[in-house]
Amino acid sequence: MQIKEVARKLNTTPRTIRFYEEKGLITPKKNEGNDYRLFTDEEISRLSTILTLREIGVPIREIKKRLENKNMTMSDYLNIQRSALYEQWIEMKDMITTIDRMIEVEQTDQVKHAINNIYELAQHLKNLKKIRKNWQDKWDFDSWAADFDHYIKRDGHTFNVHQDYDEALNRVINTIELASGETCVDIGTGTGNLGAKLLSKGVHVIGIDQSEQMLMVCKEKHPAIETRKGHFLALPLMDNQVDGIISSYALHHLTDNEKLLALEEMTRVLKSNGQICIADLMFVNKEHRQQMMETYRREGNTEAIYSIEDEYYGDRSKLVDWLMQHDYIVETYQFNNILSMIYAKKK
Numbered sequence: 001m002q003i004k005e006v007a008r009k010l011n012t013t014p015r016t017i018r019f020y021e022e023k024g025l026i027t028p029k030k031n032e033g034n035d036y037r038l039f040t041d042e043e044i045s046r047l048s049t050i051l052t053l054r055e056i057g058v059p060i061r062e063i064k065k066r067l068e069n070k071n072m073t074m075s076d077y078l079n080i081q082r083s084a085l086y087e088q089w090i091e092m093k094d095m096i097t098t099i100d101r102m103i104e105v106e107q108t109d110q111v112k113h114a115i116n117n118i119y120e121l122a123q124h125l126k127n128l129k130k131i132r133k134n135w136q137d138k139w140d141f142d143s144w145a146a147d148f149d150h151y152i153k154r155d156g157h158t159f160n161v162h163q164d165y166d167e168a169l170n171r172v173i174n175t176i177e178l179a180s181g182e183t184c185v186d187i188g189t190g191t192g193n194l195g196a197k198l199l200s201k202g203v204h205v206i207g208i209d210q211s212e213q214m215l216m217v218c219k220e221k222h223p224a225i226e227t228r229k230g231h232f233l234a235l236p237l238m239d240n241q242v243d244g245i246i247s248s249y250a251l252h253h254l255t256d257n258e259k260l261l262a263l264e265e266m267t268r269v270l271k272s273n274g275q276i277c278i279a280d281l282m283f284v285n286k287e288h289r290q291q292m293m294e295t296y297r298r299e300g301n302t303e304a305i306y307s308i309e310d311e312y313y314g315d316r317s318k319l320v321d322w323l324m325q326h327d328y329i330v331e332t333y334q335f336n337n338i339l340s341m342i343y344a345k346k347k
């Protein structure tokens, strides 16, 4: 097919097609006699992929990178782009909400106070953006994905973070009350071990993870789980979209400040009578952490000290306080010295 026909077929212009050729995204052969470009079916399909990705906002350099990776499917591209757009949307929402509050302050406060209060709101927004942007996967979860399920050791070693793993996952599933047809999101789903336990109850499970490799393993093991690339701090979900939120062994990869922002995100996506159930590595409170760290030091348990300091084991009391202040009824359960469950239901 020649360029004009291709342009007509794909509802674009020959100029746009030539632009993508200049950028090296497509390389159509040229007719030796008249130098006209000739497009094969494969090139037309590649071009339609490029046009689709441009339409949903993927930058050209990203498209080039992604098309070079032959293992990626269209749904992989879409998943990644959806996650990026949600991040932008959430940032925009933060800005709009802040502007609304600034206008309110401007109209109600005295001039001198208004200037200070508006400045404080701007600083709060700056801080929020920083927290959302700063999180990094310093553990490289992509590289764990293939072996993750073998890595979960149930016993042995001087410090076993997965002691009570099975009991914790089962308790989460038995605590959260969801009916068939309801939607539950498993955040930091990894290979889907927790979310999969809800499938037999007829619950629609969305597994969210920042690691694309983890999501690939999850999808392979549990095709019925809908996987979405995304982040605790910018969930790829609309407001009031889900009935339940579950999570296991994931929240302790966020600092204390990040954890509270994650709870805010969960509250945003949860329906009005929604529930949250989290099993994770955490201490009961600050004193409990100190006491446990002293015990490990006295015992010379360097493995425990290293593991705890490499991650951000939570302070359960802070999470519970936040949830109660935000109108949740909260229950807790302690499995062992480092593992707890928090169940929260919106009032």
Ligand SMILES: C[S@@+](CC[C@H](N)C(=O)[O-])C[C@H]1O[C@@H](n2cnc3c(N)ncnc32)[C@H](O)[C@@H]1O
Residues within 6 Å of the ligand: 135, 141, 187, 188, 189, 190, 191, 192, 193, 194, 208, 209, 210, 211, 214, 230, 231, 232, 233, 247, 248, 249, 250, 253, 254
């Ligand atoms: C230790 S694995 C636990 C997986 C699974 N929930 C389980 O219990 O078997 C932690 C998972 O959380 C994900 N994770 C960590 N931090 C995250 C974040 N900020 N946003 C989304 N996922 C995150 C990791 O990519 C990883 O897949």
